[in-house]
Amino acid sequence: MPVELYTITLILPEHLMENKPLIYLAPFQGITGITFRSVYARHFRGVDKLFTPFFTAIQHSNKLPARKLQELGEPYENGIEVVPQILSKDADEINRFAIFCKHLGFSEVNWNLGCPYPQVAGKKRGSGMLPYPGMIDEILGKVMAETGIRVSVKCRLGYYSPNEIFDLVTVFNQSRISELTIHARIGKQLYSGNTDLETFGKVISLCSVPLAYNGDIFSVTDFQALQKKFPSIDTWMIGRGLLYDPFLPAAIKGIAISANRQASIRKFIDDLYYAYRKQKNDSLSVISTLKEYWAYLSLSFDDPHKVFNRLKKVKTFDEYEDAVALVFREFEWKGSEKTRL
Ligand SMILES: Cc1cc2nc3c(=O)[nH]c(=O)nc-3n(C[C@H](O)[C@H](O)[C@H](O)COP(=O)(O)O)c2cc1C
Structure with missing residues (x-):
């Protein structure tokens, strides 16, 4: 009797086919909008998640305004998951946003606790909320109770001081957030000065939530130095380095890059x-x-x-x-x- 051979092809997401690390495109207001995300994802490889710039002013309504809908775009771009981000200090607003996103097919929303600009932070939004862990705890309590979608957080080490992160980590550990990305600066620094690798390093052993590193990865050398310093971290968010050099994620992962x-x-x-x-x-x-x-x-x-x-x-x-x-x-x-x- 002839033996028939079948070939079974498994189609896996790129990050499961290729080895870790996972690399995320950082959210950038004014740049990583729908158009950039979709064109980038068609041209370059190596990125595992694309974050939208933050959304604000999610009104009470049964649907999102057309402009916001268009900006959210699709839950996947060329097979890469898109994570919509919200900047808010209102649990109900975060929930409304999460529910809209869930209905549109997204699996995760990200809460921005990192924006450093004084007009935002001065109103206890973005990194301006980091000195108030009690407020964050209360908001996350409400959000996690009502939102049927993964909620992750992107924050800094603090607003005034990097020591703020230690109380915050206790709050994040007790919540059920899916992932925590830390930009290893404080809000007061804006985007200048050095990243604080020492404090980030201390957070690793205290944090029971999956942790991603963000800040100043501009080359494969930078990446390798950080990976050596933090061997337990396997998820990395890259902003400016990827905007300078869109091939950087592929280069980090050793994926073949165009000869020209x-x-x-x-x-x-x-x-x-x-x-x-x-x-x-x-x-x-x-x-x-x-x-x-x-x-x-x-x-x-x-x-x-x-x-x-x-x-x-x-x-x-x-x-x-x-x-x-x-x-x-x-x-x-x-x-x-x-x-x-
Ligand atoms: C112009 C500009 C816009 C940004 N917009 C956002 C944003 O919408 N949401 C956010 O979480 N971070 C935002 N960021 C911060 C970046 O996502 C990232 O955390 C920061 O640039 C540090 O990472 P990098 O050193 O890899 O660039 C922005 C940064 C810049 C410079």
């Missing part, structure tokens, strides 16, 4: 441009959105200052297209130091 990275970056930035024009109905605001991104991308060219100057002055689509063509003709895209082949 300059051409790949050109294709990506062109796709991004046309996708923004489509999303914004050819509004000239596309140019300022792209300039915001070029402020990061230009840093991985051989002469960042000159590259950004070419882009900074453009006002029309024609000028933008000419400037991009000139940049790719005259400058070399080098990437972060260790992603170079």
Whole structure:
């Protein structure tokens, strides 16, 4: 009797096929919106979750306004999970947001306890709530009781002092949040000064919630140094480093990278441009959105200052297209130091 052989193909999410680490795209107001997420996910590999910039002002209503719905987009982009983020100090508002997200098919929402800007933090929102663990405890108590979706938190080590994290960890451990990402700075620092690796290191043994590290990973070398310092951490969120060099997650994971990275970056930035024009109905605001991104991308060219100057002055689509063509003709895209082949 002939023996038939069958091949069974298992389709697994990318992070289960490839070894850990897990890498997350950090939320960036003004940059990691729906258009960036979808174009990025089509062009680059290595990222396991994409975080939206924070949402606010979730009104009492039975549906989200069209603009917010559009910004939320799909629960997956090219197979990568999308996690919507909310900035709020109101448990009911967080719940409303979580319920909308759940109905749209998302599996997780993230609560922003990290935003450092004085106009936010001054109102005890974002990192401004970190000195008040009791408030966080109360909000999480209500949210976790009512929300049928994973809730994760992104925070800093504190607002005024990194020691604030120790009381906060007790609160997070007692809650049922699915994951805690810590940007290893305090709110008062904004984005400057050093990350506080010593305090982050102390948190690891105290934290019983799955913990992710965030802050200043700009190259494979940076990543390797952090991985060596914190061997038990296997989840890493990357913001600016990934915006400078979109190949960074793949390089960290050892995934093959295009041999002609300059051409790949050109294709990506062109796709991004046309996708923004489509999303914004050819509004000239596309140019300022792209300039915001070029402020990061230009840093991985051989002469960042000159590259950004070419882009900074453009006002029309024609000028933008000419400037991009000139940049790719005259400058070399080098990437972060260790992603170079
Ligand atoms: C312009 C800008 C916008 C940001 N927007 C958000 C945001 O919407 N939500 C959030 O949690 N963090 C936001 N962040 C913080 C980043 O997600 C990230 O935590 C921070 O840049 C540190 O990580 P990195 O060193 O890898 O960039 C923003 C940072 C910048 C500079």
